[in-house]
Amino acid sequence: MQKATLTILGCGSALPTRKNFPSAQILEIRDKQFLIDCGEGTQIRMRQMGVKANRLGHIFISHLHGDHCFGLIGLISSFGMLNRTAELHIHAQADLEKLMETQLQYFCADLPFKVIFHPINPRKHELIFEDRSVQVFSIPLKHRVPSCGFLFEEKPRDRHIIREMIDFYNIPTWRILKIKQGEDFETDEGEIISNEQLTVAGDLPKRFAYCSDTAFSEKIIPIIEGVDCLYHEATFMETEKRRAKETYHSTARQAAEIALKANVKKLIIGHYSARYIHQNELLEEAKTVFENTVLGEDLTVYDM
Numbered sequence: 001m002q003k004a005t006l007t008i009l010g011c012g013s014a015l016p017t018r019k020n021f022p023s024a025q026i027l028e029i030r031d032k033q034f035l036i037d038c039g040e041g042t043q044i045r046m047r048q049m050g051v052k053a054n055r056l057g058h059i060f061i062s063h064l065h066g067d068h069c070f071g072l073i074g075l076i077s078s079f080g081m082l083n084r085t086a087e088l089h090i091h092a093q094a095d096l097e098k099l100m101e102t103q104l105q106y107f108c109a110d111l112p113f114k115v116i117f118h119p120i121n122p123r124k125h126e127l128i129f130e131d132r133s134v135q136v137f138s139i140p141l142k143h144r145v146p147s148c149g150f151l152f153e154e155k156p157r158d159r160h161i162i163r164e165m166i167d168f169y170n171i172p173t174w175r176i177l178k179i180k181q182g183e184d185f186e187t188d189e190g191e192i193i194s195n196e197q198l199t200v201a202g203d204l205p206k207r208f209a210y211c212s213d214t215a216f217s218e219k220i221i222p223i224i225e226g227v228d229c230l231y232h233e234a235t236f237m238e239t240e241k242r243r244a245k246e247t248y249h250s251t252a253r254q255a256a257e258i259a260l261k262a263n264v265k266k267l268i269i270g271h272y273s274a275r276y277i278h279q280n281e282l283l284e285e286a287k288t289v290f291e292n293t294v295l296g297e298d299l300t301v302y303d304m
Helices: 042-049 072-081 095-107 163-168 173-180 218-224 238-247 252-261 280-287
Strands: 005-010 024-029 032-038 056-060 088-092 115-119 127-130 134-140 148-154 207-211 229-233 267-270 293-295 300-303
Touching (some): 056 127, 072 095, 134 218, 229 252
16 A cells, blocks of 8 residues: 655745755645645655656645745746646635746746636635545635645545455456445345444545644644644744744744644644754654654655
8 A cells, every 4th residue: 555655845934045945845745746836946855856847746835934835836837848748736715826927928938737816715614626536625814915835635545455255255357346436246146244343444635734834823733633644834933933933933832732632643833944953853852742742854655
């Protein structure tokens, strides 16, 4: 079974540093790639990590601050030079399409693929994307401009076949898919074999929540309750709590409090202010509240 992974391309904040590029990460789940935010330098980080974007069809932009979207036009232009033909879908608030219209006309006039914008309302929690195996919901956040996070959820997987039982009842191959999806089996003699005898439960669906940028907000807790992994911004330490409040950001401790109250399995912190050279201080602060906290780092892959 393919694992769900999160690749952090950049987890810095507005000012890039030698260590951290602005926000961008790739979630790989159910054989698909989703790009979450696209700060300046996103495509450079992808090249540095050898990320192949042949399965990347959807980009989700949390809000219209430059450190979350300045990398878009460069990435789209490069896709064109690489002769991409698959459609590229961008999910963001409606103003992004207006902002990019002139750039696309000027720099990307002859793209061999379509760029399709899907407007979202960052103030509403709603389903914004769905296919056969994954669904994505918006998470309203508290920031200086309209901003939302994203909740990615796998749909339930098929049940696992018990090979010995299939052989015992001589079940034809063409029936196996329906049995994996929950059907019982009827033998030629009319005996009903229950699905529970033929299968075991599939793997539990994975859930990932991305919450950046935002001030401390307990309103998101019911939405992200129990997720396998939460990425939550931790721009400041608690000593800068006043600054965090003024700029509508969170401290590392506040991110951990959200993780604790939402009963998440793992917390990854990121979006660090450039003032913190030693980011382990942020990690230590968060771990005093929520032990299973991980320091987000550029060019790093995390298992869900």
